[in-house]
Amino acid sequence: MKNKEFFYLQYDKLKWENQEKTKINSFVNNYIIQNVISRKKSDIIRIFDIGFGIGFFLKMLEKNLSKSFKNIILEGCEPSYKNYKNFKSRPFNLNKVKLRTFNKTFLQTNTDTTFDFVTAIYVFPHFAPDELNATAEKINSMLNNEGKFILVVANEKYLEEKLKSKRDLFIEKNTLEFDGKKYKEILHYSEIPQIGTVIDYNREEKFYLDLFKKHGFDLDIRKDLNDNGFICTIYVFSKK
Ligand SMILES: C[S@@+](CC[C@H](N)C(=O)[O-])C[C@H]1O[C@@H](n2cnc3c(N)ncnc32)[C@H](O)[C@@H]1O
Numbered sequence: 417m418k419n420k421e422f423f424y425l426q427y428d429k430l431k432w433e434n435q436e437k438t439k440i441n442s443f444v445n446n447y448i449i450q451n452v453i454s455r456k457k458s459d460i461i462r463i464f465d466i467g468f469g470i471g472f473f474l475k476m477l478e479k480n481l482s483k484s485f486k487n488i489i490l491e492g493c494e495p496s497y498k499n500y501k502n503f504k505s506r507p508f509n510l511n512k513v514k515l516r517t518f519n520k521t522f523l524q525t526n527t528d529t530t531f532d533f534v535t536a537i538y539v540f541p542h543f544a545p546d547e548l549n550a551t552a553e554k555i556n557s558m559l560n561n562e563g564k565f566i567l568v569v570a571n572e573k574y575l576e577e578k579l580k581s582k583r584d585l586f587i588e589k590n591t592l593e594f595d596g597k598k599y600k601e602i603l604h605y606s607e608i609p610q611i612g613t614v615i616d617y618n619r620e621e622k623f624y625l626d627l628f629k630k631h632g633f634d635l636d637i638r639k640d641l642n643d644n645g646f647i648c649t650i651y652v653f654s655k656k
Pocket of ligand 1: 423424427435441466467468470495496499521522523537538539542543
């Protein structure tokens, strides 16, 4: 078991800035922008990105949304000072976008804005088990009535197979208890090319479905995407 701070402090030792070279996650980000976010019919769009890293997704939003929306409000949080500083030190086109960022964990972040979309791209595997309930509740409270939550995690089965074939990636197996039920949770290493090795939690898919159902969400879309052999699952939940 790791403490909560570990999950963002580990980024001090990683080269997440190499995402600019490797473009890791751009396939998934594109899917989300083209198939979910850009489909919203409105002049205004408000998005909150949880754990934005070096702001790779925020930049893609800035570049791609100005065709579809007149008013773009982007907010996000990133607790790793190294990643946050990297984002803040590089140019961001503020001509068409209102941007607000927080160098804080998600649960420490406070904003009055209500959003059309909250996104969490490979961030839930960094939340400690005792933060998950409060995190889901907070996401619900930050969305407007038509709001949607977009969750991206590694595909559970793909990761399970990978951990069987590469046993040195396994750290520990836990049982997660939620709402009277028990779920499997595995703490493990993930090797990310040119970036480094991260520690993540892989949780049973059913856990996420039950967690968000309990917190007032319906599942709209569930999509597996194969990005160069790495399989992730994208979930789009809407408020009931
Ligand atoms: C795998 S990276 C993904 C970054 C970004 N979402 C992307 O797709 O490029 C996970 C990020 O989650 C951040 N993180 C870790 N714990 C967090 C927390 N409690 N609240 C918000 N972000 C967190 C890390 O600092 C890291 O930047």
